[in-house]
Amino acid sequence: MKATEGHMGRVFVIRLEEGDVVPECIEEFARKNSVSVGHVILVGGIGGGQVVVGPRRSDERPPEPMLLPVDTAHEVVGVGVLAPGEDGTPVLHIHASLGRSGQTMTGCLRPGVTTWLVGEVILYEILAVKVARVMDSASGLALLEPGASPSGEGRIKNLGDASS
DSSP states (O other), X not given: OOBOOOEEEXXXXXXXXXXXXXXXXXXXXXXXXXXXXXXXXXXXXXXXXXXXXXXXXXXXXXXXXXXXXXXSOEEEEEEEEEEEOTTSOEEEEEEEEEEETTEEEEEEOTTOEEEEEEEEEEEEEEESOOEEEEEETTTTEEXXXXXXXXXXXXXXXXXXXXXX
């Protein structure tokens, strides 16, 4: 386990409109408002796009993602972590459950899905925390690295990190 500590900053209430693409529009909002690290909650409707629903094989590295299309309106509830990529740009990792007509699909919205009618987002800013998404060669994914700086300058001692 790796951890680091920060404190709450601003809280934003955001209304997404029809056709807004998640996570891109939330990342753009974060850039424009100088939010580097945060926690996101999403409720509303999703109308189209694709959702990552898992790797094809659990033992394969890097994993090959399985994508399912979203081709009509679904209810959505999601939660995510906003953190800077290695270049300092905010990147949102958000998972959500989408439901329609008694069927539910859960997965990562990374490839982008469009808002149907409305999406309501609460973005909690986290301040004074050193964290970045760092490319992990084994998984092929940009993983959250507590203590890392966005420029990849290395790590600081982390709470709960046995390796520090």
